[in-house]
Amino acid sequence: MDYESRFNLAWQLLEANRVDALVVTHLPNIQYLCGFTGSAGALVMTSGRDVLFTDGRYTQQARAEVRVARVEIVRTSALAAAGQWLAKHASLRRIGFEAAHLTIAERNALTMTLRRRARLKEAAPVIERMRLIKDSDEIARIRAACHLGVGLFGHLLEVIRPGVSESQVAGELEFSARKAGAEQMAFPTIIASGSRSALPHGRASAVAIPARGFVVCDFGVILAGYCSDMTRTVHVGRPQKEARRVYEAVREAQQAALDAVRPGVTVGEVDRSARKLLRKRSLARFFTHSTGHGVGLEIHEAPRIAVGQTELLRPGMVITIEPGVYLPGRWGVRIEDAVVVTERGCDILTPCQKDLITL
Amino acid sequence: MDYESRFNLAWQLLEANRVDALVVTHLPNIQYLCGFTGSAGALVMTSGRDVLFTDGRYTQQARAEVRVARVEIVRTSALAAAGQWLAKHASLRRIGFEAAHLTIAERNALTMTLRRRARLKEAAPVIERMRLIKDSDEIARIRAACHLGVGLFGHLLEVIRPGVSESQVAGELEFSARKAGAEQMAFPTIIASGSRSALPHGRASAVAIPARGFVVCDFGVILAGYCSDMTRTVHVGRPQKEARRVYEAVREAQQAALDAVRPGVTVGEVDRSARKLLRKRSLARFFTHSTGHGVGLEIHEAPRIAVGQTELLRPGMVITIEPGVYLPGRWGVRIEDAVVVTERGCDILTPCQKDLITL
Numbered sequence: 001m002d003y004e005s006r007f008n009l010a011w012q013l014l015e016a017n018r019v020d021a022l023v024v025t026h027l028p029n030i031q032y033l034c035g036f037t038g039s040a041g042a043l044v045m046t047s048g049r050d051v052l053f054t055d056g057r058y059t060q061q062a063r064a065e066v067r068v069a070r071v072e073i074v075r076t077s078a079l080a081a082a083g084q085w086l087a088k089h090a091s092l093r094r095i096g097f098e099a100a101h102l103t104i105a106e107r108n109a110l111t112m113t114l115r116r117r118a119r120l121k122e123a124a125p126v127i128e129r130m131r132l133i134k135d136s137d138e139i140a141r142i143r144a145a146c147h148l149g150v151g152l153f154g155h156l157l158e159v160i161r162p163g164v165s166e167s168q169v170a171g172e173l174e175f176s177a178r179k180a181g182a183e184q185m186a187f188p189t190i191i192a193s194g195s196r197s198a199l200p201h202g203r204a205s206a207v208a209i210p211a212r213g214f215v216v217c218d219f220g221v222i223l224a225g226y227c228s229d230m231t232r233t234v235h236v237g238r239p240q241k242e243a244r245r246v247y248e249a250v251r252e253a254q255q256a257a258l259d260a261v262r263p264g265v266t267v268g269e270v271d272r273s274a275r276k277l278l279r280k281r282s283l284a285r286f287f288t289h290s291t292g293h294g295v296g297l298e299i300h301e302a303p304r305i306a307v308g309q310t311e312l313l314r315p316g317m318v319i320t321i322e323p324g325v326y327l328p329g330r331w332g333v334r335i336e337d338a339v340v341v342t343e344r345g346c347d348i349l350t351p352c353q354k355d356l357i358t359l
Numbered sequence: 360m361d362y363e364s365r366f367n368l369a370w371q372l373l374e375a376n377r378v379d380a381l382v383v384t385h386l387p388n389i390q391y392l393c394g395f396t397g398s399a400g401a402l403v404m405t406s407g408r409d410v411l412f413t414d415g416r417y418t419q420q421a422r423a424e425v426r427v428a429r430v431e432i433v434r435t436s437a438l439a440a441a442g443q444w445l446a447k448h449a450s451l452r453r454i455g456f457e458a459a460h461l462t463i464a465e466r467n468a469l470t471m472t473l474r475r476r477a478r479l480k481e482a483a484p485v486i487e488r489m490r491l492i493k494d495s496d497e498i499a500r501i502r503a504a505c506h507l508g509v510g511l512f513g514h515l516l517e518v519i520r521p522g523v524s525e526s527q528v529a530g531e532l533e534f535s536a537r538k539a540g541a542e543q544m545a546f547p548t549i550i551a552s553g554s555r556s557a558l559p560h561g562r563a564s565a566v567a568i569p570a571r572g573f574v575v576c577d578f579g580v581i582l583a584g585y586c587s588d589m590t591r592t593v594h595v596g597r598p599q600k601e602a603r604r605v606y607e608a609v610r611e612a613q614q615a616a617l618d619a620v621r622p623g624v625t626v627g628e629v630d631r632s633a634r635k636l637l638r639k640r641s642l643a644r645f646f647t648h649s650t651g652h653g654v655g656l657e658i659h660e661a662p663r664i665a666v667g668q669t670e671l672l673r674p675g676m677v678i679t680i681e682p683g684v685y686l687p688g689r690w691g692v693r694i695e696d697a698v699v700v701t702e703r704g705c706d707i708l709t710p711c712q713k714d715l716i717t718l
Contacts, residue, residue: 038560056647057559060687073647075666099463104456104481107463122463171537178530181565188543200416201397206540288415288432307434328419 001137003034003068006130011045013126019096021046021089022123023082023110026101028297029127035065037225042078043069044085046092051085053078079106083113096123132294132302133316138226139340142296142318145228146338146349148180149221153232153352160359162211162236166191169217170204177221186220186227186299197233198332200289200324212237214247214331216324220299227299229320230350231336234357246283246325247333247356253277253323254335254354257291257305261321261339261346265313267305274323275307283325286332292320295338317341318349360496362393362427365489370404372485378455380405380448381482382441382469385460387656388486390584394424401437402428403444405451410444412437438465442472455482491653491661492675497585498699501655501677504587505697505708507539508580512591512711519718521570521595525550528576529563536580545579545586545658556592557691559648559683571596573606573690575683579658586658588679589709590695593716605642605684606692606715612636612682613694613713616650616664620680620698620705624672626664633682634666642684645691651679654697676700677708 010033014022024043030036030052033043038058044051050069054062055078062071074081086092095114097107099122111120134142152173159172170189177185192202194210202216209215218231233250235243253274260273271291278284290306295318303311305319313319322336335354339346369392373381383402389395389411392402397417403410409428413421414437421430433440445451454473456466458481470479493501511532518531529548536544551561553569561575568574577590592609594602612633619632630650637643649665654677662670664678672678681695694713698705 059647061558061560097463099467102463104458104461104463104466108458167537167540167542171534174537175530175534178526178533181526183526183562184547185543199420201420203542205542288418 001035002135006033007045007050007068010126010130011047013129014045014096014123017096017121017123017126019094019121019123020092021086022096023079023086024098024127025079025106026098026127029098029131031225031297032127032131034069035067036062037065038062040078042082044082053081053085080109080113083110087114087117090117093118094121095119096121098123098125100125100128128302131296133314134296134318134340135316138296139316139318141224141226142228142338142340143349145221145223145226146230148177148182148223149219149228149230150350150352151180152176152219156217157234157357157359160209160215160234160236163208165206165208166193166196166204167206169209173219182221182223184222186222186229190216190218192216192332193236195329195331198326198328198330200326200332200334209236214243214333216332216334218334218336225297227295227297228350229295229299229336229338230352231322231334232352232354233333233335234359236359239356239358243331244356246327249278249281249283250323250325250333250335251354253287254321254337257321257323258337258339258346258348261313261319261341262344263314263341266309267303267311267313267319268307268309270313270321271305271307271309274321278323278325286325286327287323288326289324292322294319313341315341315343360394361494365392366404366409366427369485369489370406372488373404373455373482376455376480376482376485378453378480378482379451380445381455382438382445383457383486384438384465385457385486388457388490390656391486391490393428394426395421396424396584397421399437401441403441412440412444439468439472442469446473446476449476452477453480454478455480457482457484459484459487487661490655492673493655493677493699494675497655498675498677500583500585501587501697501699502708504580504582504585505589507536507541507582508578508587508589509709509711510539511535511578515576516593516716516718519568519574519593519595522567524565524567525552525555525563526565528568532578541580541582543581545581545588549575549577551575551691552595554688554690557685557687557689559685559691559693568595573602573692575691575693577693577695584656586654586656587709588654588658588695588697589711590681590693591711591713592692592694593718595718598715598717602690603715605686608637608640608642609682609684609692609694610713612646613680613696616680616682617696617698617705617707620672620678620700621703622672622674622700625668626662626670626672627666627668629672629680630664630666630668633680637682637684645684645686646682647685648683651681653678672700674700674702
């Protein structure tokens with residue numbers, strides 16, 4: 001990862017904000033800018049001196065990970081230390097902060113520390129804007145994470161059978177992820193079977209997989225800091241006609257949205273493509289969530305692929321396409337891929353069978 | 360869980376804050392107040408009408424989980440919907456918010472929505488204060504989670520051996536947690552072996568366990584929404600004299616801190632007890648983090664058991680006691696239990712061998 005270039009670009013973008021320093025408190029933004037992966041820290045960017053504040057748990061780790069900023073190990077909270085450091089540097093008078101991440105309490109504490117020596121100022125979300133477009137190193141890492149995820153699907157098919165609990169299935173999946181080298185799961189694994197498949201976010205539970213019905217499997221891993229995300233829905237036992245029909249509709253809707261992905265199209269249009277297909281099948285009202293989201297250092301990041309969103313797709317964006325249909329109290333289906341936007345369309349990062357699999 | 364009583368008590372505590380409504384945005388606080396476990400939501404508390412706003416992913420789940428508040432499924436963000444609802448209720452003029460959780464951007468958006476119809480006001484952290492003291496239902500759940508955690512330790516000892524990667528060990532541990540019914544791990548599992556044991560937060564990596572050295576194992580599960588947390592450090596191969604000496608010092612420091620836990624003592628005194636013992640052994644400067652933290656719905660919650668903290672221990676608090684010694688570049692040792700403060704002292708929730716185990 002070329003942290004040096006990121007720092008330079010971020011600082012360049014910040015200049016339009018007319019700040020003398022930026023306090024970065026959102027951990028994924030800190031990781032993006034300097035590579036630090038600890039669970040507590042604050043990064044102060046200035047035109048010359050960049051300092052990462054963290055605590056004694058991360059002394060060695062921070063020094064090993066961070067080359068682009070000076071590391072200060074502190075006994076107070078990282079943000080408090082950042083405030084004290086800023087208060088001592090009289091030339092830094094306009095201090096930018098991340099409005100989407102700094103809490104009111106943190107802002108109040110920072111104001112107290114700075115007294116009247118400097119003024120706090122909401123900075124534009126420049127780091128998030130940079131993170132929207134993945135560079136080639138990032139795409140390679142997301143691709144590797146997705147590849148690992150896809151590789152787990154075969155094992156999943158061996159494990160899913162009537163009577164086995166959803167938790168057991170999730171456990172087998174997560175164990176195989178670890179064995180394949182995943183650092184951790186990117187989010188709580190969703191294994192939602194039978195009537196629970198109608199819950200779009202049905203985390204694996206103690207419920208046993210029924211003799212007949214859908215099983216929604218939505219899972220992601222973290223590899224080298226980057227997330228994967230994919231969903232496949234399989235059927236245990238012989239599916240009824242209506243189940244087949246709905247599955248095919250979701251698959252077509254997902255394909256329609258994938259077909260819509262290309263530079264210059266708004267994310268709202270991509271969302272509309274999926275909904276339009278489901279409307280034709282009279283299923284649109286059962287598609288109750290957005291079509292997708294960005295993926296990278298975080299499992300959910302910009303852009304949101306949702307109704308009315310106007311962000312334009314650009315090459316290097318990595319997003320999910322995941323329409324679903326959920327019949328309340330009965331069952332549901334979702335199919336999800338992660339894709340990277342290319343010059344001409346998109347490249348699917350999670351290639352994996354979408355024909356209805358019956359177990 | 361008696362959500363009704365929690366609601367009533369919270370509202371009573373809020374009255375001193377002179378607010379007509381409270382917007383709760385911190386998800387663990389929402390879960391504490393009404394049982395909702397989804398990943399997006401905002402709860403508006405008023406003297407009469409309590410409303411949980413969430414999105415279409417959680418339609419069924421929210422209705423199944425939440426009895427104490429009305430559920431509104433919305434297409435915008437939950438907080439935006441809460442703001443619009445508040446703007447329509449003219450009698451609600453003083454709107455409290457959680458300063459420790461609401462971001463500046465969220466506050467700005469809320470202000471825009473409310474225009475001049477109502478005034479936003481920082482509310483005291485009443486929910487956090489309530490959560491500090493666990494009720495009997497909560498203690499039972501934390502105890503069950505810790506019991507599950509302790510039950511995994513035997514398997515861990517079978518898996519740890521030279522040449523096996525830390526990730527593989529973590530994977531085996533997490534798989535056995537799933538099989539025992541855990542919903543998920545409470546935090547990224549730490550398996551830090553050899554020189555990595557000197558990293559207090561050394562997440563399991565691809566590194567193989569060396570033929571000789573310490574392995575720090577720090578792990579927790581979530582069961583019925585509540586977290587467990589424990590650490591044991593074992594030694595692969597025959598430990599050298601210095602390793603034994605340091606291990607015993609950490610063990611004594613941990614016992615000293617445990618002995619200090621009782622109602623009326625400050626958390627700072629508990630921290631001091633551990634440090635004092637390590638100072639006698641000339642190891643205090645290698646104990647680079649705080650002695651512990653609260654555990655409950657969140658893996659890290661109030662109080663912090665750290666230098667200078669003045670919070671008084673009270674019966675029903677659940678905290679960790681986890682001193683460690685880390686010799687940079689060489690190796691480290693940590694021993695951690697979760698305990699519940701009782702009328703006379705504390706009750707260890709993670710009973711498990713502390714004699715040095717050699718594998």
